[in-house]
Amino acid sequence: MNFSDFAKMLYPHIGKGQEIPSYVLSLIDMVMEDPSNELDITASENDTYNPLSSLAQIY
Numbered sequence: 001m002n003f004s005d006f007a008k009m010l011y012p013h014i015g016k017g018q019e020i021p022s023y024v025l026s027l028i029d030m031v032m033e034d035p036s037n038e039l040d041i042t043a044s045e046n047d048t049y050n051p052l053s054s055l056a057q058i059y
Contacts, residue, residue, distance in 0.1 A: 025053060032050060
């Protein structure tokens with residue numbers, strides 16, 4: 001099973017009708033470890049801790 005299959009399997013349970021880009025960001029947020037230092041905490045507060053948050057949403 002690859003990540004795409006795993007994400008599709010989880011979508012009905014935790015997707016809550018989100019658009020795909022928002023769902024992927026929230027899924028990545030769920031599996032990332034919590035910010036543990038000041039730099040990471042600041043990035044989390046600015047919504048830049050998730051490395052995918054800066055990507056454009058293209059459909």
